[in-house]
Amino acid sequence: MPRFAANLSMMYTEHDFLDRFGAAAKDGFQAVEYLFPYDHPAAEIRKRLDEHGLTQALFNAPPGDWAAGERGTAALPGRETEFRSGFARALEYASVIGNDRIHVMAGLVPADADRARCRAVYLENLAYAAASAAAHGVTVLIEPINTRDMPGYFLNLQGDGQAICQQVGAANLLVQFDCYHCQIMEGDIAKKLQRDFAGIGHIQIAGVPERHEPDIGELNYPYLFDVIDQLGYQGWIGCEYRPRAGTSEGLGWLKPYLTRR
Template identity: 65%
Template sequence: MPRFAANLSMLYNEHDFLDRFAAAAKDGFTAVEYLFPYAYAADELAARLKAAGLQQVLFNAPPGDWDKGERGIACLPGREAEFAEGITKALAYAQALQCPRVHVMAGLAPAGVPREQLRATYVANLQHAAAEAAKVGVNILIEPINQRDMPGFFLSRQDDAHAVVAEVGAPNLKVQMDLYHAQITEGDLAMKIRKYLATGQVGHLQIAGVPERHEPDLGEINHPYLFKLLDDIGYDGWIGCEYRPQRGAVAGGTSQGLGWLAPYLQR
């Protein structure tokens, strides 16, 4: 049966961030993910996890200046020292939170820089990140993100992501396969799930309804079909619920839109 993690950056926004852990646990989630932990002390986050009986399964490495529009710096020449510092910080949080996965955002491709140079920088930075993460038993993840939501993002296709993983050659570098982004960019989700999960290179899945990124039972994706497929092929990892609640926004909270989740809760 699929295991779902609540994305606390998108879900439960009717609560202050630190109160979202308890809200997610109350609704039956046993794990959480979110974008960034760095606004809070690691021991405070660890305490919230422990109090709610939750696992931390994913968060992102520092992305550069998020407020100024940066979406990662891994592919940006000249930012290597800053990238390495961010990995050190992320891995310290990962250890404190007992989190086995850190997502490294590639970044937006700057105009005028050859793609080959960006890729070389990206690969070298990922080699460094994976080597450092291996020392503490953490996986590094990379995620293709669609060009509609994030124009200019360096990595947008599943095949490109898997080619990067192969080039880096580190066993703890995996692909974060977000089915929302994959549907917008490529479609054919069932076949891509079969193809890429068979490689052993997919380290995490995420979901949202397409096209509006609302609850997964809204929109064009048949998620129950895909969840059964994941069961049939033996996927036992986490599925991050990274969507913007629509029903909850109308009806008074994230919990109001979780009817889709009820059949999958562990009893």
């Protein structure tokens, strides 16, 4: 049976960030994820997790200057030192917070960029991150992201993500499979989950095309949840969507799964 993690960067935004942990637990979530923890002390986040009996499923390594529009540095030539120091900071947070998965964002690449050079830097940085993370029992994740929401993002397709992981060859480097991004870019989600399952380290969901609740839009998530169960997935499914109205009011889709649990 699927296990769901509330994404606190998109959900419960009617509350201050540190209050979102309690709100998610009150609604029945047993785990949380979010983009970045770095605006708050790691110990304070751990306190909220422990207070509400929550598991930290995932967060992202520092992405560069997010406010200025940057979306990662892993595939950006000349930013290697920044990437490595940022990843070290992510590991420090993970050691306190207790999660074993860190998502590394590739970054935005100009249309005229030397993609071969960007790929080489990406591979080098991922190999470094995976080796550093292995000593802490942490898995590094990369995520194909759609070009509609994030034009210029370096990694867009599931097959490319799997190929990059295979080329790096680290057992703790896996793909973060976001059904929303995959549907927009490629479709055929069930078959891709089946094809790539051995290389998938985390799954996320949202309705398509508006990125609202998973019971809104063109995807049949009950069917996909059955597929995921049949594959034997034991991880968390991150709910990375923007509630159409209030977060709690839109959780009707979740209640049958909480009842079954």
